[in-house]
Structures are given as C-alpha cells and as structure tokens.
Amino acid sequence: MGKEKFDFSDADLRHRYRHTSSHITAQAIKRLWPDAKLAIGPAIDNGFYYDIDLDYKITEQDLLKIQKEIKKIIASNFPLEKSVMPRKEALEFVKSQNEDYKYELIEDLPEDAEISFYTQGEFTDLCAGPHMESTGQIKAIKLLSVAGAYWRGDSNRPMLQRVYGTSFPSTQELDEYLNRLKEAKLRDHRLLGKEMELFTLLEEGPGFPFFLPKGMDIRNELESFWRVEHRKRGYKEIKTPLILSESLWHKSGHWDHYKENMYFTKIDDRDFAIKPMNCPGAMLAYGTKMYSYRDFPLRFAEMGQVHRHELSGALHGLMRVRTFTQDDSHIFVMPSQIKDEVKAIVDFIDYFYKIFGFKYNVELSTMPDDHMGTLEEWKQATDSLSSAMDDMGIEYSINEGDGAFYGPKLDFHLEDSIGRTWQCGTIQLDFQMGQRFELFYVGADGNRHTPVIIHRVIFGSIERFIGVLIEHFAGKFPLWLAPVHVKLLTVTEHFSDYAQEVYDKLSELGLKVELDIRNEKIGYKLREARNQRTPYICVIGEREKNNRNLTVRSSKEGELGELSIDEFSNKLLEEIKTKKI
Ligand SMILES: [Zn+2]
Numbered sequence: 001m002g003k004e005k006f007d008f009s010d011a012d013l014r015h016r017y018r019h020t021s022s023h024i025t026a027q028a029i030k031r032l033w034p035d036a037k038l039a040i041g042p043a044i045d046n047g048f049y050y051d052i053d054l055d056y057k058i059t060e061q062d063l064l065k066i067q068k069e070i071k072k073i074i075a076s077n078f079p080l081e082k083s084v085m086p087r088k089e090a091l092e093f094v095k096s097q098n099e100d101y102k103y104e105l106i107e108d109l110p111e112d113a114e115i116s117f118y119t120q121g122e123f124t125d126l127c128a129g130p131h132m133e134s135t136g137q138i139k140a141i142k143l144l145s146v147a148g149a150y151w152r153g154d155s156n157r158p159m160l161q162r163v164y165g166t167s168f169p170s171t172q173e174l175d176e177y178l179n180r181l182k183e184a185k186l187r188d189h190r191l192l193g194k195e196m197e198l199f200t201l202l203e204e205g206p207g208f209p210f211f212l213p214k215g216m217d218i219r220n221e222l223e224s225f226w227r228v229e230h231r232k233r234g235y236k237e238i239k240t241p242l243i244l245s246e247s248l249w250h251k252s253g254h255w256d257h258y259k260e261n262m263y264f265t266k267i268d269d270r271d272f273a274i275k276p277m278n279c280p281g282a283m284l285a286y287g288t289k290m291y292s293y294r295d296f297p298l299r300f301a302e303m304g305q306v307h308r309h310e311l312s313g314a315l316h317g318l319m320r321v322r323t324f325t326q327d328d329s330h331i332f333v334m335p336s337q338i339k340d341e342v343k344a345i346v347d348f349i350d351y352f353y354k355i356f357g358f359k360y361n362v363e364l365s366t367m368p369d370d371h372m373g374t375l376e377e378w379k380q381a382t383d384s385l386s387s388a389m390d391d392m393g394i395e396y397s398i399n400e401g402d403g404a405f406y407g408p409k410l411d412f413h414l415e416d417s418i419g420r421t422w423q424c425g426t427i428q429l430d431f432q433m434g435q436r437f438e439l440f441y442v443g444a445d446g447n448r449h450t451p452v453i454i455h456r457v458i459f460g461s462i463e464r465f466i467g468v469l470i471e472h473f474a475g476k477f478p479l480w481l482a483p484v485h486v487k488l489l490t491v492t493e494h495f496s497d498y499a500q501e502v503y504d505k506l507s508e509l510g511l512k513v514e515l516d517i518r519n520e521k522i523g524y525k526l527r528e529a530r531n532q533r534t535p536y537i538c539v540i541g542e543r544e545k546n547n548r549n550l551t552v553r554s555s556k557e558g559e560l561g562e563l564s565i566d567e568f569s570n571k572l573l574e575e576i577k578t579k580k581i
C-alpha cells in the first residue's frame with residue numbers, strides 16, 4: 001500500500017477519494033448480498049452514498065459487517081482499471097449482471113457518450129470516473145447510516161436503500177470529523193429550538209417557520225441592534241410590499257432568471273407575484289423622488305420578507321426555509337463612490353460578525369453563464385470589488401462564474417465555534433437594475449445619470465442566522481440576546497414572597513426574569529431551567545431569604561456563590577451593555 005499523503009483541501013481529490021470509497025462500499029455489499037442491485041454512488045459534501053435495491057433491509061448492525069468487508073477490499077489494494085464498451089455490449093453486460101438501474105443509466109446516455117466501466121478485483125461498475133488508482137489508497141472509511149431514497153428522487157419509482165458513509169486520508173482525521181458530527185448533533189438548532197421553545201415548523205406550513213415568544217425575543221434583539229447600527233451609519237429604513245404585479249418581475253429580469261423559485265397569485269384578475277427578492281421594491285421606492293449626486297451614497301435598508309420555492313426534501317429547520325427575512329440594503333452611488341462604499345460595508349460586516357465571535361473568510365464570485373450586461377460592465381464591477389479588498393488588505397478567494405445574474409459579488413462565510421462555515425453576508429454590485437428601471441440622479445453637470453446599485457446583506461436571512469447562532473452558542477446565548485436572563489426557583493412555597501420581591505426588583509431594572517414558584521421538586525425545576533439554557537439560575541431557600549441575597553449559578557461560569565441583589569443585577573446589566581460573548 002502506498003504511503004502518500006493526500007491534500008484534502010483539494011476539492012477534486014476529495015471528490016475522487018470519496019467516490020472511490022463508494023465503489024468499495026458497493027463491492028463489499030455485493031460480496032455480502034450478491035442479489036443487491038446497484039443504482040448510483042456519488043461523492044457528496046463530507047462523504048458519499050450508494051443507492052442499492054435489496055429485498056433484505058440493511059440494519060445498523062449490518063453496516064459493521066459491510067465495514068469488515070471494506071477493510072479486506074482496501075487491504076487487497078485492487079487497482080481500479082478502466083474499460084470502454086460499445087453501447088450494445090455494455091447493455092448486454094449489465095443485463096447479464098441483473099443490474100436494471102445501470103441498464104437504465106446507459107439507455108439515458110447520449111448516443112455519442114463513451115460508456116466506461118471500472119474494475120477492482122472481482123467487481124466491475126459502470127462509471128464515468130475519475131477515481132483513485134487503487135483501493136489501498138483509501139485509508140479510513142466509516143459507514144454512517146442507511147435511509148430510504150426513491151430511484152431518481154421520483155416517488156413513483158422504487159424505494160432504494162441509501163447507505164451513507166464518509167472517508168478520510170487518516171483515522172485521526174476521520175475521528176476528528178466524527179467528533180465534530182457528534183458535537184453538531186448535540187447543537188442541532190431544531191432540537192435546541194424545541195427544548196428552548198424558540199420556534200416550530202408545522203405541517204400546516206412546510207418551510208414556513210413559526211417564531212414562539214422566546215425565539216421572537218431573540219429576533220427582536222437582533223433587529224434592534226441592526227437598526228441602531230444602521231442608523232449610525234446613515235441608512236434609511238424602508239418597507240416594501242410582499243406582493244407586487246407580475247409585470248414588475250418581467251422588468252427586473254427575475255421572470256427570466258428566477259421564475260422557477262417564485263410563487264404567484266391573482267388579485268382582481270390581475271397577475272401578481274410574491275417577492276423572492278426585495279430589490280424591485282427598493283427600485284420603485286427610489287423612483288418616487290428626484291435625487292441628485294448630493295444625496296449619494298443613498299442607503300436604503302429593509303428587513304424584507306421574501307418567499308422562495310425550495311423542494312420539500314431540501315427544507316431543514318431554519319437553515320433552509322420557504323420564507324425568510326433578508327436584512328437587505330440597496331445603496332445608490334456614483335461610479336466614483338463604489339470603492340469607498342464597498343470598504344465601508346466590509347467594515348460594517350466585520351464589526352457585526354465580531355460581536356458574535358465569528359471569524360469569516362471572503363469569496364469573490366464572478367460572471368455566471370446566465371447573466372445580463374456587457375463584458376465591459378462586468379469587468380469594471382469585478383475590478384472595483386477586488387481593488388476595494390486589496391486596499392483593505394483582506395484576503396479573498398475567487399469563485400469563478402458564481403455571481404448573481406446582474407453583477408459580481410463578495411460573499412462572507414462565517415466560521416462557527418465548531419469550525420463549520422456558513423455563507424451569510426453578501427455585497428453585490430449592479431450596473432443593470434438602474435437601467436432596467438430607468439432610474440437616474442442629477443449629476444454635478446446638471447445631466448441625468450444612471451446610479452450604480454450596491455445590494456448587500458449582513459445577517460443574510462435572519463431566520464437562518466438565528467439557526468446558526470443557536471448552533472454556534474449551543475443554545476447558550478450571550479446575555480444581550482438571551483430570551484430569559486434569570487430564572488428564580490423556590491425550594492418550597494415558603495419562599496415565594498421573597499422570590500417575588502427579587503423578581504420585581506430585577507424586572508424593574510429591565511432584566512428578563514422568570515419566576516418558578518410551582519410546588520414541584522427543586523431538582524425538577526432545575527433540570528427544566530437548564531434545558532432552556534437559562535444563563536443565570538438562582539435557587540431561593542431559607543439561607544437566601546434570611547441573608548436577603550441570591551445563590552447564583554451561571555450556565556457558562558458555573559457556581560458563583562452568594563451575591564447581593566445589587567451585585568448580581570449590576571453584573572448582568574454590564575454584561576448586556578458590553579454584549580459580552
Ligand atoms: Zn466511479
């Protein structure tokens with residue numbers, strides 16, 4: 001076996017490595033269940049899967065058995081050898097192997113496609129490649145789970161068994177990944193959202209989240225922070241309608257580029273669309289007044305709720321929804337102002353993310369195939385983004401062809417406390433929308449000019465950002481964001497009066513307090529308060545009542561001992577004021 005060390009930061013190699021792992025998994029399955037029919041086995045983010053058709057239902061126990069076989073295949077270090085067959089021969093071959101799904105896959109290939117197979121030991125699989133050179137190059141495979149999946153995602157086709165796994169160049173890296181996975185599971189925002197009573201998703205509104213009082217509290221804190229910081233930086237807040245005429249979306253270009261993801265409705269026989277983006281509304285708002293260059297940069301900000309269609313299988317808690325609120329902004333500038341404005345936005349984003357303890361990296365996305373505007377305009381826009389970043393000395397990577405259809409963009413990827421990244425902030429330059437909407441400003445020369453528009457978000461989607469925060473903090477929010485600051489628990493009902501007195505005093509200072517004077521065991525009350533990740537829990541009994549103080553336990557710092565009510569409230573108010581993480 002080779003001793004080469006693979007660079008897993010190389011996406012192509014990672015892909016080849018994991019795709020080869022899926023072949024090995026299929027080979028192992030065929031050894032154990034020769035009747036198994038193979039469908040597809042791609043590499044995916046963080047791993048791979050193989051879909052198989054088998055009457056026998058594979059259990060978690062079986063995964064260990066498959067894994068043993070995988071070990072043998074790796075030890076055999078089979079080379080992966082490519083062979084090509086003419087279509088007719090290929091069809092006959094897979095038919096002789098009873099591989100019905102492969103048969104269908106070949107039939108669907110274009111006439112002139114090369115039909116290739118890869119053989120490793122006794123096992124041959126239809127595949128276009130590419131792969132690693134031999135099975136021995138795969139060091140550590142772990143099968144993770146098995147789930148049902150329809151052939152070709154079509155509920156009218158057979159239900160297959162999808163075996164998920166992952167692989168890494170060393171056992172150590174695999175273990176690290178598995179630990180992260182375990183940690184992520186404990187932090188799952190859907191689980192914590194339920195325990196902490198933050199939000200819910202109901203069958204009546206698939207992909208349309210409900211915010212419960214405590215989740216709404218977090219959301220309101222985020223939004224008021226957002227408002228204060230925007231006002232400081234000269235943004236003016238607007239609100240535009242959720243439903244606007246269909247013709248508007250033709251004009252904006254969304255019809256041609258985004259129709260598939262939009263919802264439509266009719267009012268008085270006229271066609272309308274539910275907005276998937278806030279831009280056209282902001283353009284209309286700009287058009288209501290005559291602006292001059294003296295008004296620029298003109299910064300409109302909007303907490304804009306949008307609706308976008310997502311496949312039901314793609315929905316995921318607050319991370320992938322069908323309605324969300326963008327902390328959107330449309331900034332109207334002269335070309336000469338682009339660079340400084342982009343720099344100011346980058347500064348703003350930097351300030352925001354640091355408040356939550358996020359590190360981030362930046363990606364510049366360039367012109368996609370499906371785009372509006374000339375090459376010239378794209379070059380100018382892309383250059384101004386990159387030169388702003390260069391001026392600020394911020395490193396960024398380039399994402400070829402991933403820009404929006406109307407302009408290039410800078411994407412900000414947050415890194416959370418367990419090393420996962422989330423794309424949140426975006427700055428997009430746009431030379432198109434102003435022309436499409438025939439917007440103008442009066443320049444210093446007294447003539448009409450088309451403004452350049454900068455679209456930007458910082459949270460991205462508030463809903464998703466809250467999901468990310470829940471997982472980042474594992475539910476233990478900084479005090480300024482926590483829906484409840486303190487929970488007072490009485491040992492018995494003898495202490496209700498004193499507890500009420502403390503409650504009144506703390507509430508008056510603006511702290512969010514909950515009082516639990518129920519006639520329940522203290523252990524039960526404590527458990528409940530901890531499950532809700534309450535930052536501070538005070539148990540009130542004989543001693544506290546006599547000493548007129550509090551025994552305080554912090555979810556982050558542990559037991560803090562006895563504090564006077566003043567000491568305690570001052571500590572909390574300071575923590576809120578400084579937005580301590
Ligand atoms: Zn393959």
Ligand SMILES: [Zn+2]
Pocket residue numbers: 277278279328329330455456
């Ligand atoms: Zn926009």
